[in-house]
Each structure stands twice: as C-alpha cells, then as structure tokens.
Amino acid sequence: MMNFKDLLTTTVFRSVRRTCLPCIVLAMTSISGLAGAADDVPLGLKPVPVPKDNPQTAEKIALGKQLYFDKRLSKDNTVSCASCHAPELGFSNGERFATGVGGAKGGRSAPSVINSAYYRQQFWDGRAASLEEQALGPIANPIEMALSIEDAVDRLNKISGYKSQFQKVFGTDANPDGIAKAIAAYERTVLSGNAPFDRYKAGDKSALSEAAERGRKLFFGKANCAACHSGSNFEDNSYHNIGIGMDVKEPDKGRVAVSKLAGDTGAFKTPTLREIARTAPYMHDGSLKTLEEVVDHYAKGGIANEWLDEEIFELRLNDQDKADLVTFMKEGLASPDYPDHKAPKLPE
Ligand code: HEC
Numbered sequence: 001m002m003n004f005k006d007l008l009t010t011t012v013f014r015s016v017r018r019t020c021l022p023c024i025v026l027a028m029t030s031i032s033g034l035a036g037a038a039d040d041v042p043l044g045l046k047p048v049p050v051p052k053d054n055p056q057t058a059e060k061i062a063l064g065k066q067l068y069f070d071k072r073l074s075k076d077n078t079v080s081c082a083s084c085h086a087p088e089l090g091f092s093n094g095e096r097f098a099t100g101v102g103g104a105k106g107g108r109s110a111p112s113v114i115n116s117a118y119y120r121q122q123f124w125d126g127r128a129a130s131l132e133e134q135a136l137g138p139i140a141n142p143i144e145m146a147l148s149i150e151d152a153v154d155r156l157n158k159i160s161g162y163k164s165q166f167q168k169v170f171g172t173d174a175n176p177d178g179i180a181k182a183i184a185a186y187e188r189t190v191l192s193g194n195a196p197f198d199r200y201k202a203g204d205k206s207a208l209s210e211a212a213e214r215g216r217k218l219f220f221g222k223a224n225c226a227a228c229h230s231g232s233n234f235e236d237n238s239y240h241n242i243g244i245g246m247d248v249k250e251p252d253k254g255r256v257a258v259s260k261l262a263g264d265t266g267a268f269k270t271p272t273l274r275e276i277a278r279t280a281p282y283m284h285d286g287s288l289k290t291l292e293e294v295v296d297h298y299a300k301g302g303i304a305n306e307w308l309d310e311e312i313f314e315l316r317l318n319d320q321d322k323a324d325l326v327t328f329m330k331e332g333l334a335s336p337d338y339p340d341h342k343a344p345k346l347p348e
Pocket residue numbers: 068079080081082083084085098099100101106108109110111112113116119121122123124125131134135136138139143144145183187
C-alpha cells in the first residue's frame with residue numbers, strides 16, 4: 001500500500017507551503033484553460049501547467065504511476081510505458097527505434113518523458129494536444145502495447161486494487177478518461193531541474209566547470225543552439241527542419257502531416273536537452289549515437305534540403321569548442337536530483 005500521508009505531504013502540502021497565494025492566482029489566470037500550476041518544481045523550472053479538468057492529487061499520481069509501470073496494459077503482458085520510457089534510461093529506451101509487443105518496431109525513437117509536461121503538444125510531430133490525449137495511444141497502438149482500450153478497461157476493473165482506486169480518485173470504475181488523466185498526472189511529476197546550469201544562473205558561478213562554462217557561452221552564443229533550445233526547458237514549443245533523415249529516399253516528413261504547411265516538411269519538435277546525456281541515441285530517428293555526433297551535425301550546417309531551418313548554418317567551431325559544448329550538455333544539464341523512479345507495488 002502507498003503511504004498516503006507521505007505522498008500528500010511531499011506533493012501537495014510542500015507546494016502550498018512554499019508558494020505565495022498571489023503567485024497561484026497569477027498562474028491560474030495567465031494560462032487559459034488551465035486550472036493553475038504545480039509550483040513545487042526543481043530550481044530553474046517554471047510551474048507545471050495543469051489542465052482545469054485534471055488537477056494533481058497525490059492519490060491520482062500514485063494510480064497513474066502504477067498504470068505507467070504495469071505490463072498488464074499490453075496484449076501479452078510484456079510491455080508497459082516504462083519499457084520504452086524507462087527511468088534508468090532517461091525515461092527513453094536506449095534503442096534507435098522502440099520495440100513493442102512481439103518485437104514490433106516503429107520508425108521513430110522514443111522521446112524522453114522527462115519534463116514533457118511543459119510541451120504544448122506531444123509527439124515528435126505534435127499530433128497530440130496534451131499528455132491526456134497522448135496517453136491512450138500507445139496502449140492501443142498495434143506496434144506498441146496492442147491492447148484495445150475496451151480490453152484495458154476490462155482488465156483493470158477485474159483487479160480489485162485498481163477498481164477501488166479509480167472509485168476513490170474519480171468516483172467511477174476504470175474508464176478511458178480516468179486512465180488517461182491518471183497517467184498524465186503522474187507524468188507531470190517526472191521533472192528534472194536544479195542542474196549545475198540552474199545553480200550557475202541563480203548566482204553560484206562555481207557550479208559549472210571551466211569547460212562547461214565555455215560550452216555554455218558557445219551554446220548561447222556563436223553555436224546558436226539557444227535559437228531553438230531556449231527557455232527553462234531548453235525547447236521552444238516549435239518545429240524545425242534541421243536536416244535529420246532528409247538524406248534518405250523517403251524521408252519522414254514530420255510536422256507537415258499535422259500542420260499541412262509545406263514549410264513544416266521534415267520539421268520535428270525541438271526536444272528538451274535536460275538529462276540529455278542519458279537518452280542516446282538522438283533525434284526522431286535515433287540516427288545520431290552520441291552528443292559528439294550531434295555537435296558535428298550542427299557544426300557542418302545540418303543536412304542540406306529545401307526546407308532546412310534558417311537558424312541552421314555552418315558553424316565555425318574548433319575541436320575544443322565542440323568538446324566544450326558536449327561538456328556543457330553532459331555536466332551542465334544533468335541534475336543530482338534525477339527522478340530515479342522505481343516501479344511501485346502493483347495492485348492485485
Ligand atoms: C513500444 C514503445 C513504446 C511504448 C510501450 C510507449 N511509448 Fe511513448 N512513445 C514511443 C515513441 C516511439 C514515441 C514517439 C512517437 C512519435 O513521435 O511519433 C513516444 C512518444 C511518447 C510521448 C511524447 C513525448 C514527446 O516528447 O512528445 C509521451 C508523453 C509518451 N510516449 C508516453 C507514453 C505512455 C504514457 C505510455 C504508456 C501508456 C507509452 N508512452 C508507451 C514509444 C513507446
């Protein structure tokens with residue numbers, strides 16, 4: 001059994017104690033359609049946007065965490081969300097393409113779930129408008145968990161420990177809406193901040209090593225990375241063609257499939273760079289194995305194609321510069337408070 005009091009203390013009361021009332025009100029009014037924000041976040045992060053109809057509660061988060069780790073949500077009980085978004089692998093999976101039920105593989109790599117709460121849209125092409133909208137997709141997807149949502153609901157309602165939690169949290173048996181909301185609430189707690197970069201920004205100039213500090217200057221300066229990897233989550237909630245995969249015969253066209261704007265051809269969502277050292281291989285197609293390869297890709301000006309973003313151009317970086325950029329990402333954006341979540345005890 002989860003210890004309800006502990007959970008409540010850490011996730012709800014702490015945030016109230018640390019938060020000023022006017023700030024809550026401000027946050028509530030500034031983000032339309034959102035009830036407010038979970039303010040108890042690590043140093044350097046913004047309050048987490050929370051939808052009006054899915055407020056964070058300790059019991060809902062605990063339920064969502066169980067669902068996230070539960071392989072019974074897949075057809076043959078072998079795959080959970082955590083199989084492809086594993087805490088020990090940066091909430092990604094270390095493979096070029098994710099492997100679902102029966103060894104099925106898709107054509108895109110599993111992005112990290114860390115800080116996904118901050119994205120305005122989900123998926124590499126942004127086709128889901130929220131974490132709630134995203135959450136049911138992989139359960140039913142034949143190359144991921146391959147279990148129909150009706151069957152998933154049936155299975156959960158046959159497990160008394162789930163049935164009673166759904167009753168407690170939502171006042172109903174398990175249903176698709178509740179599953180999506182609980183998983184999304186849990187994902188909003190998978191956060192990484194308080195990295196050396198954040199402490200440096202907060203005034204501790206010793207937080208970055210000399211190499212990482214040189215890399216930071218390049219990142220925000222002549223390497224032009226912050227043109228897209230900007231703000232507290234190192235992403236701009238936007239889509240760009242940086243040339244990845246554009247040199248194959250039938251490129252993945254990315255965002256254009258959703259936006260229908262020709263300019264979005266080959267464009268993908270700018271991903272966060274927090275905890276980036278843990279989530280190799282990189283890019284939507286997992287084609288770059290190391291951060292060194294990533295920096296080389298940018299240094300040579302990406303891969304030329306008709307839709308290449310104008311912020312991608314050949315950079316004048318020497319070997320020292322490249323190494324320093326990598327050090328900044330590896331050291332500067334890795335948190336000592338990494339969300340090293342363990343699978344919870346699952347209900348019977
Ligand atoms: C078989 C591997 C696999 C499983 C299982 C899986 N995912 Fe994913 N997930 C992926 C891949 C691949 C993508 C990217 C797909 C795309 O962008 O088209 C993705 C994308 C996401 C995203 C979007 C992140 C972003 O940066 O846009 C979230 C959130 C997510 N998954 C959560 C989940 C949850 C919750 C579950 C369980 C219900 C789950 N995933 C199960 C492989 C998987």
